[in-house]
Amino acid sequence: xxxxxxSRLQKVKGIFASLAINILMALPYTxxxxxxxxxxxxxxxxxxxxxxxxxxxxxxxxxxxxxxSYLDHPELEDFIMNRISPILTDQTFIxxxxxxxxxxxxxxxxxxxxxxxxxxxxxPGNFIGINKGLIASIDDHRExxxxxxxxxxxxxxxxxxxxxxxxxDSSDIMLLTLLSAIILGVAEPDAAAGTLSLGQTLALxxxxxxxxxxxxxxxxxxxxxxxxLSVSPKYMIRILRRxxxxxxxxxxxxxxxxxxxxxxxxxxxxxxxxxINNKPQETIPLEVDENEKIFDFLRATLxxxxxxxxxxxxxxxxxxxxxxxxxAFSNEKYVExxxxxxxxxxxxxxxxxxxxxxxxxIISMSEIKFFLKIGELDKADSLIKAFNHxxxxxxxxxxxxxxxxxxxxxxxxxxxxxxxxxxxxKLYPKDDWFWKKRASMEFRKGNAAxxxxxxxxxxxxxxxxxxxxxxxxxxxxxxxKQQKILKLKIEAELDRLRRSMSGYLSxxx
Numbered sequence: 001x002x003x004x005x006x007s008r009l010q011k012v013k014g015i016f017a018s019l020a021i022n023i024l025m026a027l028p029y030t031x032x033x034x035x036x037x038x039x040x041x042x043x044x045x046x047x048x049x050x051x052x053x054x055x056x057x058x059x060x061x062x063x064x065x066x067x068x069s070y071l072d073h074p075e076l077e078d079f080i081m082n083r084i085s086p087i088l089t090d091q092t093f094i095x096x097x098x099x100x101x102x103x104x105x106x107x108x109x110x111x112x113x114x115x116x117x118x119x120x121x122x123x124p125g126n127f128i129g130i131n132k133g134l135i136a137s138i139d140d141h142r143e144x145x146x147x148x149x150x151x152x153x154x155x156x157x158x159x160x161x162x163x164x165x166x167x168x169d170s171s172d173i174m175l176l177t178l179l180s181a182i183i184l185g186v187a188e189p190d191a192a193a194g195t196l197s198l199g200q201t202l203a204l205x206x207x208x209x210x211x212x213x214x215x216x217x218x219x220x221x222x223x224x225x226x227x228x229l230s231v232s233p234k235y236m237i238r239i240l241r242r243x244x245x246x247x248x249x250x251x252x253x254x255x256x257x258x259x260x261x262x263x264x265x266x267x268x269x270x271x272x273x274x275x276i277n278n279k280p281q282e283t284i285p286l287e288v289d290e291n292e293k294i295f296d297f298l299r300a301t302l303x304x305x306x307x308x309x310x311x312x313x314x315x316x317x318x319x320x321x322x323x324x325x326x327x328a329f330s331n332e333k334y335v336e337x338x339x340x341x342x343x344x345x346x347x348x349x350x351x352x353x354x355x356x357x358x359x360x361x362i363i364s365m366s367e368i369k370f371f372l373k374i375g376e377l378d379k380a381d382s383l384i385k386a387f388n389h390x391x392x393x394x395x396x397x398x399x400x401x402x403x404x405x406x407x408x409x410x411x412x413x414x415x416x417x418x419x420x421x422x423x424x425x426k427l428y429p430k431d432d433w434f435w436k437k438r439a440s441m442e443f444r445k446g447n448a449a450x451x452x453x454x455x456x457x458x459x460x461x462x463x464x465x466x467x468x469x470x471x472x473x474x475x476x477x478x479x480x481k482q483q484k485i486l487k488l489k490i491e492a493e494l495d496r497l498r499r500s501m502s503g504y505l506s507x508x509x
Contacts, residue, residue: 050125052124053124053125053126053158053160054124054125054126055125056123056124056125057123057124057125057126057127058125058127058463060123060127061109061111061123061125061127061462061463062462062463062464062467064111064113064129065111065432065462065464066464068114069113069114069115070111070112070113070114071111071112071113071114071132072112072433073112073301073302074398074399074402074431074433075298075301075362075365075395075396075399076112076135076298076299076301076302077110077111077112078395078396078398078399079294079295079298079395080110080144080145080148081108081110081395082394082395083141083145083229083291084108084145084148084149084152084225084229086228086229087149087152087225087228087229088108090228092228093225093228096156097156107126108126108128108152108155109126109127109128109430110128110129110130110148111127111128111129111130112129112130112131112132112135113129113130113131113132114132115131115132115133116131116132116133116136117131117133117134117256117257118131118133118134118137118243118246118256118257118258119131119133119134119256119257119258119261120134120147120148120151120258121151121258121261122151122152122154122155122159122160123160124160126155128148128151128152128155130144130147130148131257132302134147134258135299135302136299136302137242137246138239138242139238139242140235140238140292141291141292141295142231142232142235142292143235143236143238143239143242144239144295145226145229145231145235146222146226146231146233146235146236146238146239147236147239147258149221149222149223149225149226149229149236150218150219150222150236150262151218152221152222152225153217153218153219153220153221153222153225154214154218156221157214157217157218157221159214159217159218212263212267212268215262215263215268216268216271218262219236219268219271219272219275220275222236223236223272223275223276232276233272233275233276234276236272237269237272237273237276240264240269240272241269243256243258243259243264244259244264244269247259290356293315293319293356293359294356294358294359294362296314296315296319297319297322297359297362297363298362300319300322300323300326301326301362301366302326303323303326303327303330316351317347318344318347318348318351318355321340321343321344321347322344322363322366324340325337325340325341325344325366326366328340329366329369329370329373334370334373334374337370338370338374341367341370344363344367345367348360348363357392357393358392358393358396361392361393361396361400362396364383364386364387365392365396365399365400365403367383368380368383368384368403368407369403371383372403372406372407372410377407377410377411380403380407380410381407381411384400384403384404384407387400397427398427398428398431401420401423401424401427401428401434402433402434402437404420405417405420405421405424405434405437406437408420409437409440409441414441414445417441418438418441421434421437421438421441425438425457429461430461430462431461432458432459432461432462433458434458435454435455435457435458435461436454436455436458438454439451439452439454439455439458442454448475448478449475449476449478449486449490450475450486451475452471452472452474452475452478453471453472453475453486453489453490453493455471456468456469456470456471456472456475456493459471465497465500465501468493468497469494469497469498472490472493472494472497473494475490476490476491476494
């Protein structure tokens with residue numbers, strides 16, 4: 001019965017809320033609580049391999065990536081990854097992961113969810129998701145780093161796989177349910193909750209919770225990772241206590257999803273306090289470093305009037321005006337946004353020499369987005385060309401390349417577009433945006449076969465093999481004078497994918 005259920009689930013496309021519901025409805029919910037201890041960390045027989053973990057996590061990530069819940073924000077993503085890069089290159093960290101070849105197999109992939117609840121989660125295969133609500137709620141970006149380090153520890157210690165292994169009787173249905181439970185938090189939660197019985201809802205809450213042992217281990221490792229970043233571990237205490245207070249004041253429906261999947265106890269807080277010499281959390285100096293200033297400007301780009309203000313106190317008139325600009329721009333008040341942009345440029349000019357380079361770049365890129373939106377392409381193009389003489393900081397290059405292609409696409413400058421696009425897909429192989437933009441250009445030119453081929457490459461970039469095969473098949477079926485090289489590429493890719501999919505069976509079948 002379970003085998004047939006999994007087989008049917010694999011054929012479901014797009015509507016991942018129903019995927020989760022189907023699994024849960026088919027699952028006996030009498031024995032779901034995780035053991036409070038974990039199997040040892042290592043490669044004992046029966047363990048899920050890192051390749052298997054990636055196959056599992058990818059199934060969930062692909063559905064999130066293709067949903068409306070996915071929040072595409074390359075600047076913020078690359079900023080955070082740049083901030084945590086010292087951990088991934090730290091020799092002690094690398095030595096500790098030798099047993100599993102952690103980074104060599106699956107690179108860390110950060111992504112965001114457009115959801116107001118306070119949540120972050122790790123998926124097998126080194127995926128880490130962070131909700132917009134959590135980003136909006138923190139006082140300092142180092143609190144976000146603390147949450148990230150905790151989730152990173154769940155991955156390096158392979159808690160999801162070890163929890164899975166500790167429940168031998170539940171087979172693959174258990175792990176699928178756990179991952180689907182995460183999905184339920186980001187897609188049609190009301191409809192899903194209405195479909196589940198009370199018993200299933202209670203079982204689901206147990207199923208989603210890490211054990212005390214896993215949480216303590218993640219806290220301990222997470223603190224060590226923060227120390228590599230020269231970030232006080234007291235920031236972990238700060239974010240946990242804020243979540244705890246919000247949950248206590250607002251009750252069960254407070255939206256603090258993270259505490260439901262990562263249970264917070266008095267003992268756990270005391271344990272973290274003990275590891276950092278039990279110094280009071282209130283003594284943390286509220287220093288605003290350069291990275292915090294940059295983060296504040298990045299967070300402003302998430303502003304919309306239909307959610308709580310992301311920030312009400314500002315470090316400068318420039319920062320305040322930037323938030324006001326993005327609030328007007330996001331809510332399509334373009335006349336107001338244009339006036340604020342003039343004021344923003346005046347303030348920026350007056351701050352020359354004292355303004356952080358990354359903040360200058362973020363403001364300039366926001367200006368390009370504004371001119372693109374209102375159709376003033378010459379102004380957008382002029383600003384883009386200014387970056388040719390003064391390139392932005394490295395972690396902003398991916399967004400700059402996106403903007404370059406958007407401007408060239410709008411101006412119909414095909415040759416220059418293709419030169420930059422070819423380079424971009426090599427520089428950012430996991431970013432499907434570039435492949436989709438190339439596909440859009442080919443559809444515009446009337447090259448349907450080539451367009452479908454590029455859509456397929458975009459699907460492959462995020463791990464969606466089934467979608468890639470479908471697009472490659474469409475590309476092959478196009479009646480046109482296809483170039484021989486393109487035909488050979490299509491056939492070779494189809495052959496590779498079919499052999500790969502037929503020769504590998506993940507734990508999910």
